[in-house]
Amino acid sequence: MYKIILLIDISEEYGKNLLTGITKYSKEFGPWVFCKMPLHYREDTSMDKLIKFAQEWGADGIIAHIYNNSEIGKLKKLNIPVIAEDFKERFAEIPNITGGYFETGHLGAKYFINKGYKNFAFYGFKDIVWSRERAEGFENCIKKHGGNVHFFETNKIESQELWYYKPSALSKWLTSLPKPIAIMACDDERGRYVAEACKHSNIKIPEEVAVLGVDNDILTCNLSDPPLSSISLDTEQGGYEAAYLMHLLISNPTQKPYDIIVKPITVHTRHSTDICATTDEQIAKALLFIHQNIENNINVTDVLKKVSISRRALEKRFMDVTGSAVYKYICSLRIQKFTDKLLASKKPINEVAFESGFNDNKNLSRLFKQIYGCTPLQYRKEKSK
Numbered sequence: 001m002y003k004i005i006l007l008i009d010i011s012e013e014y015g016k017n018l019l020t021g022i023t024k025y026s027k028e029f030g031p032w033v034f035c036k037m038p039l040h041y042r043e044d045t046s047m048d049k050l051i052k053f054a055q056e057w058g059a060d061g062i063i064a065h066i067y068n069n070s071e072i073g074k075l076k077k078l079n080i081p082v083i084a085e086d087f088k089e090r091f092a093e094i095p096n097i098t099g100g101y102f103e104t105g106h107l108g109a110k111y112f113i114n115k116g117y118k119n120f121a122f123y124g125f126k127d128i129v130w131s132r133e134r135a136e137g138f139e140n141c142i143k144k145h146g147g148n149v150h151f152f153e154t155n156k157i158e159s160q161e162l163w164y165y166k167p168s169a170l171s172k173w174l175t176s177l178p179k180p181i182a183i184m185a186c187d188d189e190r191g192r193y194v195a196e197a198c199k200h201s202n203i204k205i206p207e208e209v210a211v212l213g214v215d216n217d218i219l220t221c222n223l224s225d226p227p228l229s230s231i232s233l234d235t236e237q238g239g240y241e242a243a244y245l246m247h248l249l250i251s252n253p254t255q256k257p258y259d260i261i262v263k264p265i266t267v268h269t270r271h272s273t274d275i276c277a278t279t280d281e282q283i284a285k286a287l288l289f290i291h292q293n294i295e296n297n298i299n300v301t302d303v304l305k306k307v308s309i310s311r312r313a314l315e316k317r318f319m320d321v322t323g324s325a326v327y328k329y330i331c332s333l334r335i336q337k338f339t340d341k342l343l344a345s346k347k348p349i350n351e352v353a354f355e356s357g358f359n360d361n362k363n364l365s366r367l368f369k370q371i372y373g374c375t376p377l378q379y380r381k382e383k384s385k
Helices: 013-029 048-057 072-076 101-114 129-144 169-176 188-200 218-223 235-251 281-292 300-304 311-322 326-344 349-355 361-372 376-383
Strands: 003-007 033-036 061-066 082-086 096-099 120-125 149-154 181-185 209-214 229-233 260-262 264-268
Touching (some): 003 013, 003 048, 048 072, 061 235, 072 082, 082 235, 096 129, 101 129, 101 181, 101 209, 120 129, 129 149, 149 169, 169 188, 181 188, 264 326, 281 300, 281 311, 326 376, 349 376, 361 376
Parallel strands (some): 003 033, 003 061, 082 096, 096 260, 120 181, 181 209, 209 229
Antiparallel strands (some): 229 264
């Protein structure tokens, strides 16, 4: 029975999902005994407390969210496996639980490009690897499509003061940006800051500024006003793979360590990005109506009642903005909303379908299979592995 020290921040969804994956592996291949250490052990001036406890307890391994500094050498002297979350920078001496950060930024950029945006921005940190590489991936994709990115990057994590509710450098920057603009934040908390700063500056979301976060922390996303769209990460699988690596390192001391890569999964669209970019007032009205009523079984006739142009003009101008016919856009959006709910809930599929505005399960399955190549049930099983 292995004794594993866990020093992981579970105040946010990322840490909770990581622990879920670790404990899932231990139940399958353990049992393991865990000691979940308080975070003040990380904030202490040295590693001495952690090391002393590990020695006294007889720990077999450590999985920790720790600083990458000169103190890390002390952990190596314990002669037990240590796997670390790359809190600010990746570790060279020990394996990392890190991320496909560049890939995540690329996914965010493609999402906005497909929505028709021409102006782009990124908000994050220069000196933290997960923010810096997400920014690089975002900019790389935008530049390949002939665009440029406006940056607002700080050198440190902000203090706990509620500065984003007041006039700030962030609100001034947001006011200065061309509109409409798509902004990717390095994580959900920073995305929420953008939303609050926009509100203070009377900037409309998503009509003028669309905001996308990372982590899909449900609580943080729904605390945002409007609710924040976000990129979900395969963190639970990352935790499972980290536990597998720990098992290998303990059972075979000659095992060569390697990094665990937490990959992005998909964008979960909420109100902060749920319309396409356009300066066409009539199409903007149509899009707003569609997104606000997508679960009410609306059709093209309903949309026509909200605009002051003919059906022919609506279809042509809508196609110019979105690249899709109105009917197809409604169907695709409804499938998208259904898919998000499908993955976020364990409810029966027919119940999720009804909540998403589908009254005909056969039609839903047909449309879903055209897009994803499988049934909703198969899709849910595959994504939950």
